[in-house]
Amino acid sequence: MSILKSLNREQKEAVGLLQIGTFLEYFDLMLYVHMAVLLNELFFPKTDPHTAALLSAFAFCSTFLLRPFGAIIFGYIGDHIGRKTTVVMTTLMMSLSCIIMANLPTYAEIGISAAWIVTICRIVQGLSSMGEVIGAFVYMTEITKPPVRYPAVAFINVAGTTGALAALGIATLVTKYEFNWRIAFWIGAGIAVVGSIARTRLRETPDFIESKHRSELKKLKALEKAKNPEFTRTNILGVDGSEKKTLLAFFLIYCGRPVCFYLAYIYFNQTLMTHYGFSSADIIYNNFLLAIFDLSSCFFVSILSYRISPLKILTFKSWFFIGFGIILPFCIFNATTASHIFAIQAIIVLMPLDDCPANGMLINLIPVLKRMTEASVLYALARAIIYAVTSFGFVYLVELWGHYGIWIVVLPTTFGFLWGTKHFEKLETSYVKKDGDSFDSTKQKINIAAGM
Numbered sequence: 001m002s003i004l005k006s007l008n009r010e011q012k013e014a015v016g017l018l019q020i021g022t023f024l025e026y027f028d029l030m031l032y033v034h035m036a037v038l039l040n041e042l043f044f045p046k047t048d049p050h051t052a053a054l055l056s057a058f059a060f061c062s063t064f065l066l067r068p069f070g071a072i073i074f075g076y077i078g079d080h081i082g083r084k085t086t087v088v089m090t091t092l093m094m095s096l097s098c099i100i101m102a103n104l105p106t107y108a109e110i111g112i113s114a115a116w117i118v119t120i121c122r123i124v125q126g127l128s129s130m131g132e133v134i135g136a137f138v139y140m141t142e143i144t145k146p147p148v149r150y151p152a153v154a155f156i157n158v159a160g161t162t163g164a165l166a167a168l169g170i171a172t173l174v175t176k177y178e179f180n181w182r183i184a185f186w187i188g189a190g191i192a193v194v195g196s197i198a199r200t201r202l203r204e205t206p207d208f209i210e211s212k213h214r215s216e217l218k219k220l221k222a223l224e225k226a227k228n229p230e231f232t233r234t235n236i237l238g239v240d241g242s243e244k245k246t247l248l249a250f251f252l253i254y255c256g257r258p259v260c261f262y263l264a265y266i267y268f269n270q271t272l273m274t275h276y277g278f279s280s281a282d283i284i285y286n287n288f289l290l291a292i293f294d295l296s297s298c299f300f301v302s303i304l305s306y307r308i309s310p311l312k313i314l315t316f317k318s319w320f321f322i323g324f325g326i327i328l329p330f331c332i333f334n335a336t337t338a339s340h341i342f343a344i345q346a347i348i349v350l351m352p353l354d355d356c357p358a359n360g361m362l363i364n365l366i367p368v369l370k371r372m373t374e375a376s377v378l379y380a381l382a383r384a385i386i387y388a389v390t391s392f393g394f395v396y397l398v399e400l401w402g403h404y405g406i407w408i409v410v411l412p413t414t415f416g417f418l419w420g421t422k423h424f425e426k427l428e429t430s431y432v433k434k435d436g437d438s439f440d441s442t443k444q445k446i447n448i449a450a451g452m
Contacts, residue, residue, distance in 0.1 A: 031167040068380040078131065255385070268341050313358070329404045
């Protein structure tokens with residue numbers, strides 16, 4: 001691809017290995033999510049519709065609820081041992097969980113133990129995916145420079161979306177043609193092992209090596225203050241010294257994707273099955289088609305970020321989704337066919353609230369020796385909280401107010417996403433006015449001046 005021609009051979013190899021690894025990781029992670037309509041019937045007890053909805057929500061969000069712990073664990077490993085170690089470990093963990101699920105007896109065979117083991121495996125997958133996605137983002141951010149950094153990092157999202165699409169493709173074959181569903185998990189386990197081996201070829205990033213070879217973090221902080229007090233950690237994160245506001249902006253931007261994902265891929269499943277007679281196989285195939293739109297959108301904005309500021313792209317998405325979010329309940333109430341529902345889903349995946357393609361710009365704001373931990377924790381907290389709110393909250397909100405209940409989640413999330421984007425735009429403008437430099441080049445100067 002012409003955009004990546006400016007990269008050297010080692011950088012191009014890293015791009016390929018990280019994309020392959022992320023593809024495999026997301027294939028394994030999303031395989032259960034998209035086959036849940038089938039697998040929940042095998043691993044969970046049959047109950048009334050309300051309880052079944054809660055059990056389904058629990059199975060879905062269990063992957064994300066303990067992600068903050070994974071963020072702390074793999075953030076520590078990434079910031080103290082290395083980025084490479086993190087991305088290799090996570091793919092091995094994903095492989096192990098897939099092997100267990102491929103051989104796990106159903107609820108009819110071993111009872112409630114099946115439900116607990118599946119949930120534990122999903123938790124392990126959630127923990128490993130946390131180190132995977134941020135590890136890949138950080139690694140790519142640290143070995144590239146703007147403007148090629150933006151599409152290079154965003155292509156990690158493209159690889160993850162492609163992995164989810166492949167998982168849906170396998171799930172479609174398994175359900176539509178009645179293949180043994182366990183084959184899909186064996187495939188997932190096998191390719192995760194391949195991904196782990198491939199990633200051993202990666203070299204540690206120069207930024208991490210240089211920072212690791214310096215004195216302990218306490219001495220580094222003291223040296224920063226002694227050499228140039230205005231370049232403290234607070235001012236690295238925010239030009240006006242408002243660190244908390246900047247961290248909140250990170251968090252709010254990361255909250256956008258979970259809402260859009262749940263609305264597009266999960267929210268309408270029960271409606272399609274109840275009112276339009278969709279089977280589990282039909283739901284999976286419907287989501288497979290949606291994933292094609294999702295991948296196209298992700299790829300397009302990744303390419304676009306080379307020419308247009310990633311923050312401008314996020315701002316456009318924000319304003320679009322505010323308008324769409326307001327009319328969304330009316331669109332759902334007036335949908336009379338499955339095609340109408342699909343059109344609504346397609347709009348959501350084409351214009352989602354997503355940190356892509358700005359993740360490379362945002363992650364570069366965090367100091368090197370804190371980068372894995374802080375980015376991972378913010379990302380994990382956003383995913384855990386919002387997935388729990390959407391998967392459980394929508395069950396009760398829709399019961400109380402119908403589809404209008406989604407406003408209570410969608411609109412605050414959208415306005416929060418817009419506020420977070422505007423906050424980073426102000427930081428960018430302030431840097432440019434001060435030095436006449438770009439956001440990231442000024443950040444690099446700050447790090448150099450601070451001895452980072």
